[in-house]
Amino acid sequence: MKLLDIYAKMKSDLDAIEGQLARSVTSEHALLTDASTHLLKAGGKRIRPVFVLLAGKFGTYSLDVLEKVAVPLELIHMASLVHDDVIDNAETRRGQLTVKSKWDNRIAMYTGDYIYGKALTIVTELENPQIHQILSKAMVQMCIGEMEQIRDFFNTEQTVRNYLLRIRRKTALLIAISCQLGALAARADRQTANRLYRFGYNVGMAFQIRDDLLDLLGTEKQIGKPPGSDIKQGNMTLPVLLALQEPAIKDALLAEIIHIRETNGAGDTKKALNIIRKSAGIHTADALATRYINKAIEALSGLPNIPARKNLTDIAHFVGKRNY
């Protein structure tokens, strides 16, 4: 089934979640409501809610319960984006001005805090402490991931393992627990929840690797910002780290990265992009993304063969597809 068909099938439940998202950030404070709604309106794939709902199909499906997981997870994702944009000094996201550029960094900081808080008030309506525990631990890990990213800006010595640990925290974990908490909220058994966690984790890893590849290989139209944004801000992604391991291009690439760093991102990234694009690092990264997708699909193998399992498989294939 195509991705759009899966969304179409889930439309009424996703619409309900969309409505809840909008209501959840509405408060008596106009600026907070505006700033929060601003990002919400920019849209997004809502992949976390989709995973929550599909995972819920492996237990006793109840939208009333599942939305109390789906909405908070999407809100936490959004809050992290608002804070990210401060760090990245990003002017636009999804073709819209970021909160920090439409308002300022201070507003962005409290808007993020506020959205985090709102997420928590919703999830705590579910009287299942295990869910609260899993979520709060993931939030800590996400922060560590963000800090690691700051620490590792322009660090050309970092290992691939370093990168993988970072994207695990930064991206994969929240997708993993979307699947896990969807299952737990629907009172699926622990083994099912663990399998779905593994599915989400591997999809999340593949998703971030593909996203990082897209930033190097995509067009501005495709990615909504100029390609090479990562390297410009010093974010050393997998293909770059792999390219730096190739003796024939290492020195030239290193010189370009140092140049970008020394010019504070004002320098041209074209040369660096050209070197990386031609490197074997692209293919190795690509192959690794595919391996993660295969592992994700493998994780589903022990689950009952219901339509949701097929949907998850299709989504995994979609994430795994080269889009550059």
Place this chain on the structure above:
Amino acid sequence: MKLLDIYAKMKSDLDAIEGQLARSVTSEHALLTDASTHLLKAGGKRIRPVFVLLAGKFGTYSLDVLEKVAVPLELIHMASLVHDDVIDNAETRRGQLTVKSKWDNRIAMYTGDYIYGKALTIVTELENPQIHQILSKAMVQMCIGEMEQIRDFFNTEQTVRNYLLRIRRKTALLIAISCQLGALAARADRQTANRLYRFGYNVGMAFQIRDDLLDLLGTEKQIGKPPGSDIKQGNMTLPVLLALQEPAIKDALLAEIIHIRETNGAGDTKKALNIIRKSAGIHTADALATRYINKAIEALSGLPNIPARKNLTDIAHFVGKRNY
């Protein structure tokens, strides 16, 4: 009993909490650990943990349980300070460099997020969803309070009610729930928890009013930063709003405030301070703080006459005492 004697009596439990605080922010990420520990080491009165423990005496007192409320509440307070210092552009707090000035705003933002996250992982160990609900709602209100403060910078038209609502969110609420959650964690009955909430709320209001008075009337040595910091950054506190209602000084004070705003805080605040110090606003604010203290003590009247009740009364009197 003097405040120091109350602390002395609670020493072993407060030491345990101090240890837990230090351990709680230690992670595999050195910078996050450093930045979090930095603020922790600056000390503080730990008034929230003190209130949690004393409130716990009205139920079944267990340090193991109560510290899972006390530590998160102090961490949430700390996280809000780290984020505050970004907004206030504060260089020092409690005589130490702030996280944002020792490192930078980005580090401060994620350090705050991280400390919030750690607070949640600890409190969610308590399998009492009601506690999680109360806490997350308070976090949202605190954010709204902070945003209101930003919105109201240099707003000389705001009402006293506006100010009271703001400090309620910004300060009083967290102190109120410290008392309430201490009682609930110790399985005290709901009425007891509500009374203790009311006690904490009123003490918190008095505390913030006194703090705002101190910023106007104290010496640099007393407050650890130059007096008049609030007005410099545009924070219109109660005595200022009251002074602005006095026809004889209104225009002169307004002119000074506009001057401070227009010079972005670089202008001299001396004249403004002099006008406010001589105004009746000081005394009215002072009297209001005393009223809140009386209400706090009143809230305790229905509670059993155990030593903790006397301790809370003594602390309230201490908070209510003029220290300028």
